[in-house]
Amino acid sequence: MTAAAGKGLEGVVASRTSLSFIDGLEGVLVYRGYNIHELAPNASFPESVFLLWTGRLPTRSELDAFEAKLAARRGLDPRTLEGLMSLPRDTVPMAALRTGISIDGLYDPDAEDNSAEANERKAVRLVARTPTLIAAIHRIRQGLEPLSPDPSLSLSADFVRMANGEPGTSEAVDALDRTLLLYLDHGFNASTFACRVIAATLGDMHSAVTGGVGALKGSLHGGANAKAMHTLLEIGELENVGPWLERAFAERRKIMGFGHRVYKTEDPRATHLREMSRVLTQQAGLGKFYEMSRELEDQMISQKGINPNVDFYCATVYYALGIPIDLYTPLFAMGRMGGWTAHVMEQHADNRLIRPRAEYVGEMDLRWVAIGDR
Numbered sequence: 001m002t003a004a005a006g007k008g009l010e011g012v013v014a015s016r017t018s019l020s021f022i023d024g025l026e027g028v029l030v031y032r033g034y035n036i037h038e039l040a041p042n043a044s045f046p047e048s049v050f051l052l053w054t055g056r057l058p059t060r061s062e063l064d065a066f067e068a069k070l071a072a073r074r075g076l077d078p079r080t081l082e083g084l085m086s087l088p089r090d091t092v093p094m095a096a097l098r099t100g101i102s103i104d105g106l107y108d109p110d111a112e113d114n115s116a117e118a119n120e121r122k123a124v125r126l127v128a129r130t131p132t133l134i135a136a137i138h139r140i141r142q143g144l145e146p147l148s149p150d151p152s153l154s155l156s157a158d159f160v161r162m163a164n165g166e167p168g169t170s171e172a173v174d175a176l177d178r179t180l181l182l183y184l185d186h187g188f189n190a191s192t193f194a195c196r197v198i199a200a201t202l203g204d205m206h207s208a209v210t211g212g213v214g215a216l217k218g219s220l221h222g223g224a225n226a227k228a229m230h231t232l233l234e235i236g237e238l239e240n241v242g243p244w245l246e247r248a249f250a251e252r253r254k255i256m257g258f259g260h261r262v263y264k265t266e267d268p269r270a271t272h273l274r275e276m277s278r279v280l281t282q283q284a285g286l287g288k289f290y291e292m293s294r295e296l297e298d299q300m301i302s303q304k305g306i307n308p309n310v311d312f313y314c315a316t317v318y319y320a321l322g323i324p325i326d327l328y329t330p331l332f333a334m335g336r337m338g339g340w341t342a343h344v345m346e347q348h349a350d351n352r353l354i355r356p357r358a359e360y361v362g363e364m365d366l367r368w369v370a371i372g373d374r
């Protein structure tokens with residue numbers, strides 16, 4: 001029996017993908033050959049989803065058609081909404097999203113069909129409906145009626161309208177859209193790998209992405225963006241950063257939004273989110289949270305050599321946009337849905353069961369003891 005791979009499968013290359021590439025030492029992220037620094041300032045979220053799914057940038061008419069297709073499929077089955085309304089009022093949004101996606105799969109006409117054509121139709125519906133689900137979850141928990149989609153609006157603009165009951169500014173919608181693009185795909189991260197493991201059993205797409213939401217919910221993964229904001233609120237003021245961090249180190253606390261399994265330098269997504277945070281917090285009169293973030297970053301790098309990851313500056317971007325903190329991780333899921341579905345399609349296109357071994361470290365050769373003698 002060979003020895004186990006490093007704890008947490010560190011450094012293990014589990015399979016191949018042509019969707020995204022990460023160089024953790026150089027701080028490089030590439031979607032389908034395009035560096036994230038090329039895409040982030042230029043592409044929209046739907047455009048980057050088209051790129052990820054097809055391997056090329058769309059023409060104007062292809063993008064218009066793709067956006068129209070997404071817009072036409074935003075509406076939820078009324079029975080999905082009924083399911084959401086039956087959840088306990090205090091259900092956390094990520095748990096409600098996990099359940100909502102699973103319910104939505106029950107009514108999907110292609111539910112049990114894993115063909116490439118059915119997978120593409122389901123992927124469109126999942127990317128189109130995740131914003132509607134999150135907005136509905138947010139309305140229902142406030143005792144409000146969910147709003148129907150408006151197909152004349154972009155995916156991000158319609159999300160803001162459906163969640164808040166009123167349209168967002170174009171700056172806010174653009175900023176949200178860019179965070180979705182930055183969250184879209186990231187190699188074999190934990191939630192994507194969970195999706196691929198489920199897909200590789202020939203599990204269906206809804207089962208796979210429901211598993212993805214479950215994996216993303218944890219605070220070492222997507223849950224970190226909300227935790228990072230709670231950290232900043234706990235610190236409270238710029239001058240508290242140093243003493244707070246000293247205490248946190250003494251208590252061996254993990255600082256949420258810092259560190260990464262793959263990046264050992266600047267996370268290239270953080271480069272964009274840092275600048276967005278600077279501009280948006282200033283505009284919202286919340287500049288102190290950006291200053292605190294910079295101070296925390298400086299001290300984490302100088303004392304521990306640990307950089308912020310995608311979730312750290314995304315926290316203050318969402319805070320400046322007035323988004324409730326417990327929706328930060330659902331928004332991560334809204335972006336990553338494009339990646340999860342792409343990985344399910346890639347897995348099904350060339351499938352083999354994913355089934356590693358375990359190195360057994362338990363006891364052997366024990367003898368049976370009758371129940372009365374134990």
Ligand code: COA
Pocket residue numbers: 008219220221222224253254255256257258259260261262306309310311
């Ligand atoms: N705060 C404080 N110390 C951290 C840290 C953090 N956020 N991230 C890593 N470290 C330290 C570890 O304590 C460890 O120190 P040690 O060798 O003295 O024990 C060292 O850095 C290596 O970290 P390790 O936990 O082995 O890294 P990992 O690859 O297993 O974990 C993360 C990666 C992302 C889970 C981890 O960095 C983390 O928990 N970060 C906070 C959660 C987060 O932001 N997640 C979102 C990721 S995009």
